[in-house]
Amino acid sequence: MNVFYNKQGIGDTLLVSLKEIDKDRRAVERKGDAAKLYHKDSRETAGYNIFNVSEYGNIKESGMLPVTGELIDIVQTALKVNGFEETLELPANPSFVVGMVKDKKKHPDADKLSVCQVETGQETHQIVCGAPNVDKGQKVVVALPGAVMPTGMKIKKSKLRGVASNGMICSAKELVLPDAPKEKGILVLDDHYETGSDFLLQYHR
Template sequence: MQFVYNPKGIGDVLIITLDQKETKVDHETIGDVTRLTDEDGQVVGYNLFHASNYVSIDTNGPLSVDEGLVNQVQKAFKQNGVHDELTIDLTPKFVVGYVKEKAPHEDATKLNVCQVDVGDESLQIVCGAPNVDEGQKVVVAKVGAMMPDGMHIKPSSLRGVESTGMICSAKELNLPNASEKKGILVLDDSYRVGEQFDFKA
């Protein structure tokens, strides 16, 4: 799930992506709301045009989604005669993690299997970054996260090893002045394990 607002790039449109589909997507426009559905009729997203008339947004790019924003969008739907219920998982999807363990992947020399504490649980994440190591605080994209480039984080298996999430680089997070070098973003000790990662900070 991802909410994106980029008025300079695409105009006054709030793009709501609920699921990423590689198949054909159909659309239906009702007032200022366009509903996007897949071939099975499942809703995969919405576009809210003239978004500034309906929601208060003070940033560009991916937005931090909270109950207030969801309520504003839901109100905009009703004003346009769209009666869909916008059910959003508001638990943070980008969080600070702590790499507790790192072990080499038994079937891939450039991959490591990491056990990462994200506060309320421990995740096994397969990571190919050359600089990942035990004892680091890192940014974790949990299952359900939508990366800035549109990639949807799902449970996966890499060379036979289960991976639930992704340890992110600054470039993958689309942070300003991100290094072009390969490697994850390592956070300093001021970050608290399990807290939501603040893209603005």
């Protein structure tokens, strides 16, 4: 689940993304201040837009928000008031976590790619990264398999030029963070971020 809010940029609207669905297969059902996005054929829910969300709860942060019980309650209230019966559940684990790059090697079949071993608490993920500034010893933001990016893209386990990649090391631009640099490169975190923790919770503190 990915939740995004930017009152200055898009108005008082909360965007909730649950699944990636091609735009040509997407349909919308609106009831009052709530709109459900779903797959035309399977009817599977892809997400919600909550308009005038400040009437249903107080949202102080801007950008991609940590998914907390309080935020789920705001969305749930807005859906119920506007006639939707769906129930949202708090995810068991965060999708965007702080990782530590424990090792970096050159990709065997691509000069501009690196194969990184990234610790995310109790696990180590192999991630293929194309950023020029990625390096061993960095704390970074990792989108784990299953994470939904602000663009709606879902992160999946994959292979890049024949090498397994389980997640994505993110840039500030990909996370839609304020004042993201235009230069290409991942976001490198400072030492106060704890490896394995929910990045969005720490970022918005």
